[in-house]
Amino acid sequence: VLFRSMGGGLGGLGNFGRSQARRVDPEQIRVTFADVAGIDEAKEELSEIVDFLKTPERYQALGGRMPHGVLLYGAPGTGKTLLARAVAGEAHAAFFSIAASEFIEAIVGVGAARVRDLFAKAKEAAPSIIFIDELDAIGRSRQGSAGITGANDEREQTLDQILTEMDGFDSREAVVVLGATNRSEILDPALLRPGRFDRRVAVQAPDRTGRLKILQVHTRSMPLGDSVDLDGIAASTPGMVGADLANLCNEAALLAAKRNHRTVQMADFTDSLEKIMLGAPRGILLSQEDRERTAYHESGHALVGMLTPGADPVRKVSIIPRGQALGVTLSTPDADRVSYSREDLEAKINVALGGRVAEEVVYGQITTGAESDLQQLTQIARQMVGRWGMSDKLGPLALLPTEGAGGYLLPGAAETSQQTQWLIDEEVRRIVDDAHAEVTRLLTDHRDQLESLTRSLLAAETLDAADAYAAAQMNLDGCTGSTGSTSANHP
Ligand code: ADP
Numbered sequence: 001v002l003f004r005s006m007g008g009g010l011g012g013l014g015n016f017g018r019s020q021a022r023r024v025d026p027e028q029i030r031v032t033f034a035d036v037a038g039i040d041e042a043k044e045e046l047s048e049i050v051d052f053l054k055t056p057e058r059y060q061a062l063g064g065r066m067p068h069g070v071l072l073y074g075a076p077g078t079g080k081t082l083l084a085r086a087v088a089g090e091a092h093a094a095f096f097s098i099a100a101s102e103f104i105e106a107i108v109g110v111g112a113a114r115v116r117d118l119f120a121k122a123k124e125a126a127p128s129i130i131f132i133d134e135l136d137a138i139g140r141s142r143q144g145s146a147g148i149t150g151a152n153d154e155r156e157q158t159l160d161q162i163l164t165e166m167d168g169f170d171s172r173e174a175v176v177v178l179g180a181t182n183r184s185e186i187l188d189p190a191l192l193r194p195g196r197f198d199r200r201v202a203v204q205a206p207d208r209t210g211r212l213k214i215l216q217v218h219t220r221s222m223p224l225g226d227s228v229d230l231d232g233i234a235a236s237t238p239g240m241v242g243a244d245l246a247n248l249c250n251e252a253a254l255l256a257a258k259r260n261h262r263t264v265q266m267a268d269f270t271d272s273l274e275k276i277m278l279g280a281p282r283g284i285l286l287s288q289e290d291r292e293r294t295a296y297h298e299s300g301h302a303l304v305g306m307l308t309p310g311a312d313p314v315r316k317v318s319i320i321p322r323g324q325a326l327g328v329t330l331s332t333p334d335a336d337r338v339s340y341s342r343e344d345l346e347a348k349i350n351v352a353l354g355g356r357v358a359e360e361v362v363y364g365q366i367t368t369g370a371e372s373d374l375q376q377l378t379q380i381a382r383q384m385v386g387r388w389g390m391s392d393k394l395g396p397l398a399l400l401p402t403e404g405a406g407g408y409l410l411p412g413a414a415e416t417s418q419q420t421q422w423l424i425d426e427e428v429r430r431i432v433d434d435a436h437a438e439v440t441r442l443l444t445d446h447r448d449q450l451e452s453l454t455r456s457l458l459a460a461e462t463l464d465a466a467d468a469y470a471a472a473q474m475n476l477d478g479c480t481g482s483t484g485s486t487s488a489n490h491p
């Protein structure tokens, strides 16, 4: 750390302290609630804020204290930033936005000065909205932040300044601070106290109806061909959020232009979807040997998926290299899933093991190709034991730190003893060992089906659901054959 600020004065540091926030005047915001779809509960909750910003007098006359801080939390791409802009657009309020990561500078004190400046400007422009995006970048919990570094100091001072400013709000001021975060669980509890971000709005991933509405919003200004079935696209995209769907619509329009279509066709959508989900083909040539190994590997995933009750239906199998993967097996649920049983998760582990076990069964040796499969299944097994209480030995206890939160424990979880750690490892190993034995038995017993699926795959390179089930001599009952999302397996 080179500089320390002297009191509030920034001396010769120029205008570092000036807020870098972008101010957008009310007239310029064209985003309204009509642009936000599929997250009706969140919109509902925010409409009160809009109302307050529009007619603060009404609330003040009744003596109500409007919340000054509203925290939007939810997965990336669900529309938090969009929603914040829409609130400003609806309320005709000035909109000041800044990403919390921009506050963080090497020079201690600058962040705090920016915050002061930002709040001063916003109060002047009231009614107004201060939008602090990526709030977790400064607002992460101070508990356990080991080792004081300059960056930490700066973060703390910035955070303290935000808290001070929020505490200093006069209830008559029509200024609302909207914060957004993908990770509300790691926020400093001080931020969530009454008078600060005490209103919290969950922004959920959309369900099927929600996805349809989002698709409608993003195709509003596109000429669509008669073949386009937005409902069908919504049905086959569980897990996708607003940003994914917006991207899909855009890709489809680009593809239609490239193909010289006069309207956007269904095929433009389905081909774009395939590219988004599976990745763009990489255009490398595999040796005959690698190609065959990849075909067995992917057939192993696919066949285990077809033979295991509770596994998601197989949608597509391909040995065209894409991204990091030499091949892909895509299996997705028929509908949105909100919870999984132990059997469902075991089925997922089995399917993830299918690729490697197929190589073992056929070649008697293993390669490095199953790395991401192993990561995936290890993670499922660990969470079954330490997060979802699915191990009889350890019982229903939360034992794992939250992922990605820098070692913060799940609410309710305490530091585990070494003995418990050891038991977790044992249980994870047992789950995976059992699955390995079962999958080995399965693929050995169904070797002929593995062979015929592999031959078809080598010939066709990509099989959709119907062809894959036929090639494996399986019934495709109740499968729609539509493409789905998530869980691409790498060889
Ligand atoms: P977040 O801030 O939650 O990560 P964004 O608001 O930045 O997500 O979303 C990125 C883009 O995705 C938006 O600009 C919009 O085009 C689209 N989008 C996301 N969610 C929605 C939604 N609920 N309705 C319509 N479009 C959405």
Ligand code: MG
Pocket (backbone or CB within 6 Å): 080, 081, 082, 133, 180
């Ligand atoms: Mg955002």
Ligand code: ZN
Pocket (backbone or CB within 6 Å): 297, 301, 355, 356, 369, 370, 373, 489, 490, 491
């Ligand atoms: Zn694999």
